[in-house]
Amino acid sequence: MMEAKNSLQGQKVGAPDKALAASLTDATVRFGTFTAIDGLNLDIEEGAFYTILGPSGCGKSTMLRLVSDLIPAAAGDVSIFGKTTEQARLAREFAFVFQDATLLPWRSALKNVELPLEIGAKRGVDVPLGSRSPRELLELVGLKGREDALPHELSGGMRQRVAIARALVCQPKLLLMDEPFGALDEMTRDHLNLQLLDIWRETGTTILFVTHSIAEAVFLGQKVIMMRAHPGRLREVVDIDLPEPRTIKQRDQQEFTAYCGYLRDLLETC
């Protein structure tokens, strides 16, 4: 299950067919004198579903914010599809889904999904149009008929689905999700997990998904990135070899629980 990070060169020479969605090399993030992430080396393969686990405060959110160009690296290097994070941001190569849906309350569901298309349109920015229209995306996340609803008229799960549709509207190649279902009840969460897997299969986008639930990490992820705290570092990348497509039933199977058990033990050492 162990998989040490291959050196950047080694990976590229050894497996030229596996393109990298993101690559972090000795990436370090500091807040003042506090080191939140210390020399993180990590390659994210294109098209894969990664889940990120780790004790709270170990820098999971910080890592996503580093990748999404919200905070700069104090040292080291981060590249996304071979570009700098800023270039990738300007090209809308990635999208972000927060724990809180962060919808604009005065905009209807549809208008919220359309927001990324409006930003930059008047400045002549070449906003990438996805293959699906905002309306189709709302249908994809199961909100057909609720296009005109205002966010306060929707449930928490529905709001998060609008946020996912909004994230998909520019057809990002990399989807960053920071505990997107953390505030939802278990039923809604299961439902959205399955929906997200469908979307992932259909769009072929790479997903980095932070969660604090081991079961969710195993259920969704092809690979689980385990981080350790003080300072934030990579602990291990665990491959999850479960049959695809994943089903809720798998969770009761021994293989699944074995992965969970392994990760639980690993988490205790972080």
Add this chain to the structure above:
Amino acid sequence: MAVAENITMPDLEAAERAEARRRKVVSTAVPLGTAAALILLWQLGVKLFGVPTYVAPAPSDVAVAFVEKFDILLMNFWPTLMESVAGFAVGNIVAILIAVAFVHSRHVTMAFFPIAVFINTIPILAIAPILVLIFGPGITAKVVIAALICFFPTLVNMVRGLQAISPQALELSRILSASKSEVFWKMRLPASLPFLFSALKISATTSVIGAIVGEWVGADLGLGALIIDATFNFNSPLLYATVFMSSGLSVLMFALVTLAEKLIVRW
């Protein structure tokens, strides 16, 4: 089961609606009844104890004055309305623009916020004569006083409103590489509207106060001037009628702002 539901559901809903309607009627009837009772008490008190009309007129005297002098009241109503509306518009527009500048630049805030606070500490009654001296007895002084009284609450609320956008929404705007003006028009400004309207509801009534205070200091037309005139002539019924007219103006302004809020702020 399904049939039973179909039968009982509309019944339940109808019952609920009826209950809601009943509650609404009660909640308007009770204060109206109380007001009517108080007015009746006032009428009886004045008549029973023989209070002279110039000290306290009976409601019936006020009502007679209201009807008989309605043309005078209306003639004095329009200037006050104009001054209030103009002052409301000027004071709030200036406050909104300055709030935008404040949010845009820390330096502007540093330079002007203390001055704004200082202006707010000057009692409007104290500054009104000065403004009448500066701007003369015309409409300008009243508009300026009404504007001044509107200015500060809107400034403070608007600054808060423009900053009310969540840190996460700002991160979203950054990930979308939004420009400063896009953040302003698409996020900050709409987010500020509920704050703006709570300030506008305050200034809807205070602008009327400003206009009337301005008219007290120097005017020969307007509800404020009529109040002074009626007082000096011991014409209490007319005085009371004018006061009701003034409060009617405030209510009208407030209702219009509330209506606008209902139409615009729908979230």
